[in-house]
Amino acid sequence: MQVRYCPPAQLVAERFVNTAAPAHLGFVAPAQTQSLMQLARLQNFSSEAAFYEALGFAYHPPETREGPPRSDFPLALLETKDLKGILHAHSTYSDGKHRLEEMARACQKAGYEYLGITDHSQSAFYANGLKIAQIQAQHAEIDALNQALAPFRIFKGIEADILADGSLDYPEEVLQTFDFLIASVHANLKMDQAKATQRLLKAIAHPYTTILGHLSGRILLRREGYPLDYEAILEACAAHGVVIEINASPYRLDLDWTWVEKAREKGILLSINPDAHDMAGIADVRYGVQMARKGFLPASQTLNTLSAEALANYFEQRKRRIQM
Ligand SMILES: [Zn+2]
Numbered sequence: 596m597q598v599r600y601c602p603p604a605q606l607v608a609e610r611f612v613n614t615a616a617p618a619h620l621g622f623v624a625p626a627q628t629q630s631l632m633q634l635a636r637l638q639n640f641s642s643e644a645a646f647y648e649a650l651g652f653a654y655h656p657p658e659t660r661e662g663p664p665r666s667d668f669p670l671a672l673l674e675t676k677d678l679k680g681i682l683h684a685h686s687t688y689s690d691g692k693h694r695l696e697e698m699a700r701a702c703q704k705a706g707y708e709y710l711g712i713t714d715h716s717q718s719a720f721y722a723n724g725l726k727i728a729q730i731q732a733q734h735a736e737i738d739a740l741n742q743a744l745a746p747f748r749i750f751k752g753i754e755a756d757i758l759a760d761g762s763l764d765y766p767e768e769v770l771q772t773f774d775f776l777i778a779s780v781h782a783n784l785k786m787d788q789a790k791a792t793q794r795l796l797k798a799i800a801h802p803y804t805t806i807l808g809h810l811s812g813r814i815l816l817r818r819e820g821y822p823l824d825y826e827a828i829l830e831a832c833a834a835h836g837v838v839i840e841i842n843a844s845p846y847r848l849d850l851d852w853t854w855v856e857k858a859r860e861k862g863i864l865l866s867i868n869p870d871a872h873d874m875a876g877i878a879d880v881r882y883g884v885q886m887a888r889k890g891f892l893p894a895s896q897t898l899n900t901l902s903a904e905a906l907a908n909y910f911e912q913r914k915r916r917i918q919m
């Protein structure tokens with residue numbers, strides 16, 4: 596941590612200079628000869644908003660000061676309060692710490708309308724992945740809880756392992772019992788770019804894939820993501836209507852924020868998912884929101900800003916498309 600001192604009159608300028616990246620600070624606006632950094636220090640502004648306004652830009656909050664300021668700044672960046680529900684969470688059915696009912700009640704208590712529970716699939720044996728009989732038991736429990744907790748709703752999801760060849764690890768008659776499916780890679784991480792990309796492309800094209808989970812597989816400070824052709828992956832998600840998750844776990848933050856804007860430009864929906872393995876983990880969505888904001892994501896392009904009813908319709912439409 597750094598502590599900086601400055602005279603009160605320079606506070607606005609110094610705060611701006613210390614919360615923006617070089618590409619932002621060095622930008623020279625049209626009709627100006629000096630960079631943003633120089634202009635900020637040239638006169639005393641009453642606020643950062645006043646500084647941006649004087650230059651003809653919308654206010655850029657600190658997390659959006661990575662590149663040059665934008666003249667097309669989206670009016671309403673995503674905020675945590677825009678999220679209506681939680682997708683991607685684990686329970687004691689697989690490797691979560693808390694029971695399904697506890698996870699659901701924790702979401703309800705935090706003000707969310709729904710929880711999309713996504714325990715691990717059967718090939719994730721290390722994470723106690725669900726055998727088919729356990730899926731049936733979980734679905735029966737969800738039906739009962741949906742009666743008890745209404746109008747709160749639990750969606751039947753699964754975090755299906757993407758196998759080495761890109762296929763998903765349940766047969767069709769099981770896959771169709773879920774409301775939605777997150778496809779994620781958990782094993783065989785050492786592939787070259789061509790293989791890793793082909794593997795994901797196959798999973799994206801799978802008719803039951805709703806969301807692509809933690810796309811790069813990275814664990815921050817511990818493991819790089821596998822090499823991927825991001826352009827091809829994003830193209831495929833756009834073509835197949837597959838949502839990309841921003842995994843909000845502070846260990847992952849995956850999709851990396853530098854790709855959020857590209858995804859947004861291609862019209863891909865993003866979902867802010869905590870990948871919660873206990874009740875406390877649900878609140879991790881806030882980190883995902885911060886990453887989304889760095890990529891200028893508006894609420895309107897975020898899947899879990901949908902109400903429970905709208906999301907149910909969305910899932911149904913996705914499934915109806917398969918049967919046609
Ligand atoms: Zn996962």
Ligand SMILES: [Zn+2]
Pocket residue numbers: 683684685754870
């Ligand atoms: Zn997970």
